[in-house]
Amino acid sequence: MNRQKLILIFVIFLVIIPFYSCSHKNDTRYKYFEGFKFYLKSTFKMDLSVNKDEKIYYVLLLDGCEPCMKYNSEILLELKNDNIIPILIGKPSNDRWNDFIKSLKKKWTVLEDVNNEIFFYETGISKPLLIHVENGKCIFFMSVSDSKVNEAYNYLSGL
């Protein structure tokens, strides 16, 4: 390969690299899974590298906005999947959510993070999180904004 060709390849390489580095990837992988595992282990003594069972963690901020709580509580109360583990963060902003919490506890094992420990870990929490784990790996992740609540419901009810 002569020198001119080498320079040409270098120029092409220069053209391609910035497009990759500046573009915004829109994938659904959970890039904070390591942080989430660390959170589960530190806060609830649950080690996902040991426990290989299939589980779906649904992380809900109890002091989130009213519409967010309303939509998410509605789908959680309807779902019948045994593998769901709700993780409730903080304290409810309104007493009327107490009945909802009681209902969740009747259906599933609920993990409660009353002291908002999750904010001291890199989990990407800002909206409710749906984290589907199998064999210690995350096979599906969704940050459940209000507009995605139905999508989350469809995913969970289809399992």
Place this chain on the structure above:
Amino acid sequence: MRKILFKLIAVFFILTSCNNPNEKLSILLKSPEVDRENRYEVYVSKKLNITVPKTKFCEYHEFAIYRDSLFYGVHITNSLNIDVYNLVNESFAYDIKVPEYLVKTNKIMNLFIQTPDSIFFQESFPPSVLIINSKGDLIKRFNIENDFENFENNADIPGLYSFPTIIGYRDPIFNSSKNLLYLIMHPIGAHNSRGGYKNTYRVGVYDIEKANWLSFFGRPEGIMKFKGKLFYNYDLSIPYFLIVNDTAFITYPMDHYIYIYDISSGELIYKKAGNSQYCNKLPNPLKTSKIRDTQAAWNFRIQIPFYGPLFYNSKMNMFTRIFHFRQPLKDVNGKLNSGKNRKGSIIIFDKDMNIVGETVFKNGSLGILKSLPLSDGILMARQPHYWQSDDTLVYRYKYEIRLIKQSE
């Protein structure tokens, strides 16, 4: 051929660089070189010991002070109650129960105490300012957003604004001699239609007699003016505001300078470097993709240094500005840093805004978002690991400014 290729490469590098901050921004991020003296310091002149009633709280999320003597606090879990403590007698004084029907969002925010019987606060939705007395009775309510539409020179207001609440230190200021209310504003959206972000305002002047907007001033300056399409976290994008006599001071959490305005004309008179000697450079603002990743943005927020509010200490005719140092992302246990041991400093200015001292605080002894101005210093709470019990008000350290060295 080689020359052409070399030129192509050079041009390509320039064209494809990913939003590198411009040269002006890079200069502004660096700490300016400034003549500073070290003649003053702040020191603990008194430790208050105020017992909190069982139904009250040792810490408050909204707070204000009246003439060095009364502390007003609103707690997040009881946000229609204003608890008042007497700092002179070191005792709980009384509480003000605001009727639920008065506050639509059930949250009292951005407290400003004109007198004990004239208490201003803001409500976020609809954006309103309410004035109540010490019994919680409504004196007046101003729906500031509706009135916004009635502003005579409406064409001069580029785009929409919000009136920030929750983040602290953005309280309204009332000038009783002119009957004018000064409110911090934050532009919403792109503001492209009428000259863009650079032409937006940061302070609105509201005439409470006419119940209408009078004027707007404080276009973004410094880093906020030249940041282009880069962003800081929300709370770091909103300025602090202070009025002393006929002069207004705008400072930003992410800017070394103090911007000084004529209150009557709204004109920027001059700017003065007010930087910490312990900060070499403020970090670049983030690209959109980074700021939209909540965790990445929060990680950035945890680590970066930032300025707190500027206070006026009237008895001394001096100013103080808070600065929080850079800190690591994680603590020794691998958890995100809570700021427990964050270092900070208080920069001291003379009446002409010359830096005359800077006192450093280690191991979280300067609480974050926990300081209030006194006429001769600062009333401060330390970080939570210093709190001894739930029944003592945490705002207990009275720091006084004192001369340590005569001018040479």
